[in-house]
Amino acid sequence: MRPLTFSILSFLFFSGLLYAQALDPELEKKASELLHKMTIQEKIGQLSQVNGEYSNISSGMRAKVQKGEIGSILNEVDTKTLNELQRIAVEESRLGIPLIFARDVIHGFKTIFPIPLGQAASWNPDLVEKGARIAAMEASSVGLHWTFAPMIDISRDPRWGRIAESLGEDPYLTSQLGVAMVRGFQGESLADKGTIAACAKHFVGYGAAEGGRDYNIANIPENELYNNYFPPFKACVDAGVATFMPTFNELNGVPASGNAFLFRTVLREDWKFDGFVVSDWESVRQLVVHGVASDNKEAARQGISAGIDMEMASTTYSSHLLKLVEEGTVPESIIDEAVRNILRIKFQLGLFDNPYTNTSDFPPLVAEAHLAAAEEAAVQSCVLLKNERQVLPLQEKAIRKLAVIGPLADDPYEQLGTWIFDGNPGHSITPLSALRSTLKDIAEVHFVKALETSRSYSQSGFPEAAEAAKDADAIVLFLGEESILSGEAHCRADLGLPGAQLELIQAMAQTGKPVITVVMAGRPLALGQALEFSDALLFAWHPGTMGGPAIARLLLGKDAPSGKLPVTFPTSAGQIPMYYNHKNTGKPATEASFIHIDDIPVRAPQTSVGNTSYYLDAGYHPLFPFGYGLSYTRFEYTGLKAANPIVGRGDILQISVQLSNTGDYEAVEVAQLYIRDLVSSITRPVKELKSFQRVRLRPGESRTVTFSLPVEQLAYYYPGRGWEVEPGEFDIWVGGNSEAALKTTVEIR
Ligand code: BGC
Numbered sequence: 001m002r003p004l005t006f007s008i009l010s011f012l013f014f015s016g017l018l019y020a021q022a023l024d025p026e027l028e029k030k031a032s033e034l035l036h037k038m039t040i041q042e043k044i045g046q047l048s049q050v051n052g053e054y055s056n057i058s059s060g061m062r063a064k065v066q067k068g069e070i071g072s073i074l075n076e077v078d079t080k081t082l083n084e085l086q087r088i089a090v091e092e093s094r095l096g097i098p099l100i101f102a103r104d105v106i107h108g109f110k111t112i113f114p115i116p117l118g119q120a121a122s123w124n125p126d127l128v129e130k131g132a133r134i135a136a137m138e139a140s141s142v143g144l145h146w147t148f149a150p151m152i153d154i155s156r157d158p159r160w161g162r163i164a165e166s167l168g169e170d171p172y173l174t175s176q177l178g179v180a181m182v183r184g185f186q187g188e189s190l191a192d193k194g195t196i197a198a199c200a201k202h203f204v205g206y207g208a209a210e211g212g213r214d215y216n217i218a219n220i221p222e223n224e225l226y227n228n229y230f231p232p233f234k235a236c237v238d239a240g241v242a243t244f245m246p247t248f249n250e251l252n253g254v255p256a257s258g259n260a261f262l263f264r265t266v267l268r269e270d271w272k273f274d275g276f277v278v279s280d281w282e283s284v285r286q287l288v289v290h291g292v293a294s295d296n297k298e299a300a301r302q303g304i305s306a307g308i309d310m311e312m313a314s315t316t317y318s319s320h321l322l323k324l325v326e327e328g329t330v331p332e333s334i335i336d337e338a339v340r341n342i343l344r345i346k347f348q349l350g351l352f353d354n355p356y357t358n359t360s361d362f363p364p365l366v367a368e369a370h371l372a373a374a375e376e377a378a379v380q381s382c383v384l385l386k387n388e389r390q391v392l393p394l395q396e397k398a399i400r401k402l403a404v405i406g407p408l409a410d411d412p413y414e415q416l417g418t419w420i421f422d423g424n425p426g427h428s429i430t431p432l433s434a435l436r437s438t439l440k441d442i443a444e445v446h447f448v449k450a451l452e453t454s455r456s457y458s459q460s461g462f463p464e465a466a467e468a469a470k471d472a473d474a475i476v477l478f479l480g481e482e483s484i485l486s487g488e489a490h491c492r493a494d495l496g497l498p499g500a501q502l503e504l505i506q507a508m509a510q511t512g513k514p515v516i517t518v519v520m521a522g523r524p525l526a527l528g529q530a531l532e533f534s535d536a537l538l539f540a541w542h543p544g545t546m547g548g549p550a551i552a553r554l555l556l557g558k559d560a561p562s563g564k565l566p567v568t569f570p571t572s573a574g575q576i577p578m579y580y581n582h583k584n585t586g587k588p589a590t591e592a593s594f595i596h597i598d599d600i601p602v603r604a605p606q607t608s609v610g611n612t613s614y615y616l617d618a619g620y621h622p623l624f625p626f627g628y629g630l631s632y633t634r635f636e637y638t639g640l641k642a643a644n645p646i647v648g649r650g651d652i653l654q655i656s657v658q659l660s661n662t663g664d665y666e667a668v669e670v671a672q673l674y675i676r677d678l679v680s681s682i683t684r685p686v687k688e689l690k691s692f693q694r695v696r697l698r699p700g701e702s703r704t705v706t707f708s709l710p711v712e713q714l715a716y717y718y719p720g721r722g723w724e725v726e727p728g729e730f731d732i733w734v735g736g737n738s739e740a741a742l743k744t745t746v747e748i749r
Pocket residue numbers: 104148201280281488
């Protein structure tokens with residue numbers, strides 16, 4: 001089928017020209033003037049980012065800052081030290097160029113929000129933006145200017161520990177929420193008080209590391225790169241993200257930190273990015289370890305030539321760039337360009353005018369309002385995966401005794417999750433303490449840890465747990481993964497509950513009491529048996545400082561769960577990769593063709609197993625599909641229709657559906673719209689999320705939910721040709737998860 005060529009508007013939209021922000025001439029002039037005065041040594045100094053010294057300033061550090069040999073410091077958070085470092089830069093260096101101070105502020109600074117994957121389960125950009133806003137405010141108040149977030153790596157592999165830090169598997173959802181984080185961190189203007197520069201990372205393909213093993217190779221063809229992995233990064237550029245970071249791993253044989261295609265062609269030329277690129281921790285030096293550079297000098301040449309403006313932690317730039325320029329191997333113009341990119345952001349941040357931080361200009365850390373926002377974020381991120389016989393919510397009136405069991409019920413540290421450098425478990429409220437205070441005059445709460453940690457095998461605590469459960473009205477189990485089991489370099493091959501936690505659920509189920517399992521974890525887990533032995537299961541991720549009150553609110557029905565999975569839950573690690581937006585293949589699995597391994601007749605002929613794409617022992621269905629999540633109420637979708645089922649370029653599809661709350665609780669539903677391009681020049685996914693809306697309905701209430709979908713949003717990237725919308729039919733589904741059945745068809749002419 002012949003593709004429709006793009007309208008000028010849509011071309012501009014997808015090429016980024018429409019959004020590329022014009023450079024500020026005033027600011028560019030200042031940068032040029034400054035650049036003009038700088039020696040080559042001072043220029044190279046701007047490209048160097050070093051680690052802080054933990055509230056200390058060594059004589060070596062002082063001398064370097066005085067000589068202008070450092071452009072940025074990461075991991076120093078003591079305000080006095082930061083101000084003194086800045087004073088040395090501004091008052092004692094020749095040109096007084098301020099330093100930019102960076103830190104990983106990933107899901108909160110002091111007030112810790114749910115891990116990013118948990119926040120993604122809220123499908124609520126406003127909430128995610130607010131979380132980043134508060135994090136930025138708290139981080140600014142100690143003197144930080146820059147965070148290494150959001151991480152917008154498409155993550156289809158739950159074995160990969162950093163899936164916790166991601167926004168899930170879907171390019172559209174990740175784009176929406178990644179942009180929300182950028183807006184939250186950066187506010188309206190970087191110059192405003194309480195805003196910090198964001199960093200879109202890790203460009204690109206980190207989540208595609210082979211086998212889910214951190215840092216491993218990624219091979220992603222052009223088609224997949226453009227259609228799946230690039231969109232969130234492009235969206236963040238359009239939203240004005242200030243900085244970018246390469247991924248540690250190689251992409252198609254070229255490590256990202258030396259990958260000129262990514263940083264020069266795509267990021268600068270095609271997308272018109274005008275912020276700066278910081279390497280990952282020692283990732284320029286690692287070009288030697290990857291085996292593409294013979295030594296550190298060559299690594300420096302490759303890094304700067306590829307467009308990595310600032311080097312984090314390793315010192316190949318500071319040691320070798322001068323020589324490389326003197327030899328004529330690296331043109332000074334490349335150094336100038338990198339320095340200009342960095343100065344531009346320093347000017348935008350207002351560092352030249354306001355280099356110092358006065359903490360008292362800011363609201364206090366961990367303010368009441370921050371805690372309230374973190375609690376709301378945790379409420380909205382919990383996903384109800386099972387609720388048999390409506391055991392949840394617990395009816396306060398009917399509960400006299402509650403058995404709270406498990407290693408994660410009262411652990412203020414573990415509920416915070418990965419990447420919480422500045423989080424303080426002292427601020428956490430655990431589920432046990434929240435349940436105790438809420439049920440104070442209503443019910444007795446018996447707590448038994450039963451297992452020392454999530455990884456413990458000793459069952460010696462089980463009898464005491466069974467005893468506590470004996471005369472309880474219900475058992476609430478808090479299980480999952482300690483925070484150290486996910487995050488950077490913390491990958492797992494087995495997705496089951498670690499230690500003897502499954503045995504603990506089984507032991508509790510044997511008491512005959514209702515078993516409510518709350519799982520806190522940094523990744524999707526293979527919960528098959530845990531579900532079997534639980535009457536209800538609430539997936540709470542690592543919910544952060546206010547995880548306890550949030551979970552208590554949900555368990556006790558003060559709120560209904562509204563979270564939806566931002567990533568597919570496979571039945572086992574063996575099913576990976578398992579993601580909803582897969583291709584159809586020429587032999588897709590069907591119910592009719594599927595035969596389970598146990599049902600294959602002995603000596604059956606080769607063709608007996610249906611010849612379609614599935615596992616004999618694990619089928620083809622995930623445990624839970626992308627977008628899945630139950631509520632205490634019931635939602636019904638009816639009357640899906642397109643107001644304009646035949647459209648052309650430039651049109652906006654109007655799709656509407658009737659959404660009704662037919663249950664007994666007021667609740668929020670995330671209505672999701674998926675499409676499928678039925679016939680296209682290259683294969684397209686069986687479903688793609690294109691829009692979603694959060695809708696709050698009272699019991700008995702119905703509402704027409706309308707989605708406006710620009711036809712250009714149905715475009716895909718055709719390798720070598722670019723973005724195209726092809727004429728033809730598209731199926732459109734709207735429903736409560738990616739397996740929604742309610743469908744209509746539209747045609748693009
Ligand atoms: C991570 C980055 C992080 C950096 C600085 C690296 O190990 O990959 O995401 O921003 O450390 O802490």
